[in-house]
Amino acid sequence: MFRSLVAGGPSTRPQIGEQLALSRPTMSASIGELERLGYVEKIGESQGSLGRKAALYRVGAGAGHVVAIDAGSTHVRLRVATLDHRLLHSRTYRLPTSHRLMNEEISRAVAEEFAAAATETEAGWGPLRAIGIALPSRVVGDGAERASTRQDELFTHFAPPAGPKLVLENNVNCAAVAENVYGVAQGRQDFAYIQIGLKLGMGLMLGGRLIRGRNGAAGEIGHLAYPFAPGHTPVAGEAETYLGTEALMQRVRDAWPEAPPPPPEDAGDLFARAEKDEVAAREQVERHAADIGALVASCVALVDPGLVVLGGGVGTSPLILPIVRKVANALSYAVSVETSSLGPDATVLGIEKLAVDRALDVVLAQPSP
Template identity: 40%
Template sequence: MVESALSDSASDVFAALAELRKATRPQLAAACELSKPTVSTAVAELEALRLVERNGTAFGATGRSAAVYQLGPEAGYALAIDRGSTQVAYRVIGLDGRLLDEDHTDEPASAHAMIRTALRRRTRSGPLRAVVVAVSDVVTPTGRAGDPTIEQRIHTAVDALALPPGAPVRTENNVNCAAIAELHEGTGGSQDTFVYLQAGMAIGAGIVVNGKLIRGSNGAAGEVARLAYPWVDGQSAGHEALEARLGSPGLLRRVRARWSAEHGQVPESAHALFDLAEQDHSLAKVLVAEHAREIGKLAVSVCAVLDPGLLVLGGGVGGNPLLTAGIAATLAELSWPTEVVVSRLGDRATVLGATHLAREDGVRQVTLTAR
């Protein structure tokens, strides 16, 4: 582990090299807006700490050569984990963005063994600089009092992973992670303001404005499950009643209430219902169209407040293309012009977003020792 504090210039050079992956000293000088002598001193400092190392030589058009540098063995790596209720996925990434390892399990109870094996394989990858765990709960910002029940649930979920003692761990909401992935690697990257709307077992939204994730004062921005529902005379709004209706369990309750023997076997999952709709099953098509209309009304509520211009659909149900047309039609009828697209990242969005955050945290862990 690096114990010496880095100089400001060495911190800047390290961060630039992590972004560029490989670079010469002139390239680093341009990226950091530092003089070449300052960069040379910074590189020497980083080399002494094994944070960077030489990796070949580059030759220019005039025949002059320049040493090429990359991150060294003490730069370390970062770990991202998507701690879902039915699946746990992880990615291990170098601070220069190189993917070192990834895997997943459909048995969350055994995830700790998978993670432990993954970390054993990294004994020669340097120190573990940062861990980001994506969870399905609201993550309250540091310094604010959160819901004790939620806080305990998050601690229990993270503790079950049996991460190494002393590892720098940060938690982040899973939908927020998916929105970050869309910003950097997905459809959302075409615009710097958009909403990632997830519909599956639960519902949620990740909000990106001017290229920045909006978390909110309590970390609960985008928690659309808390929208008042129903909002009609004679009925009281319930706690997360909208999620109870629009989540997959609510959809399947409506399916069972409408299904009869003449329609064949009752679908046991939302995926099975959508498969039947794709096969032109008459009732399945009607139920999917109605659900698209319901999700569309949620999208209208979101767009009425944010007017993002782009809505990216994800999640176990929301990412199904069968919903896109119905949601777009509802928005066109009731809201402002809004482009509706399906996430290209699918169910990997959360772990990809967590990976981006973990790498950022890892670089910061090294560079901020100087600050």
């Protein structure tokens, strides 16, 4: 019953009873026990179809809350939420510089944002049950080789408090989770979320399961060797170097006409000018979209996900979607390509979902006082 309220939001006793096929006595006893623990609370009444009013319940303060943090390459996004995903507090911090790898600067920002959020804590939020942090790195469990993942760089400045469970996950995997729960891949058993921005990444869900791989490296498409061409030696990780925004902007500057206007300052400026049909900008964006389409085709050839969701600062641009669709379907098997409906919030919403899942295990494992 408690999981039903967490997943579905406020409900009446008849609604929960019908959904779970529970009798009225069982419903009454269960609601009473959950109310005693503070895990549910009555928030009003709902008018029934026969004119009767029914008490409306939601997850209570006693169930506690979670903190979700997207420790990104350009921003740190933080959400404090109840177990049924009601937002209690949020904050976003833009890093002074972009970082391709997990490092102590990101750790410092996480520590400062978490400390700032802690000062906003209210008694009505209940206990902190779990902290979820999405990292721009591979993530492996205890006992695995961790040095090369850089995941422990998180703890250079951030020291998690004792008590709440700590959940770590790769940021693109988190975005895939969010798309599956809330976004355009909702309910899909098989799909790939591909992030295109400063970095590349893929979160892969097959058979309803998030695929992580033995070394936490499943979906690390940025690590693909590139290029494959006569006279060239493939270099590990060169796919990300070539398709990332830093290399994109270098190509734009190198190819930009000498005549005014001057080249764009950054990727945001490039895409804004392309949207205004500035010829040189449009040509560069279309070429980059074709390159992304080729990358998507390679991913489709490997895992045949049926659906690819594009995310990230570049991936969510409406300018690239039709070209990526055309190129990907021309070069590989038939695939639907869509743009993320969650935008920059995908990762933090995904790690929040994983933190709530861990918090549920904690709450439901506690013995009744």
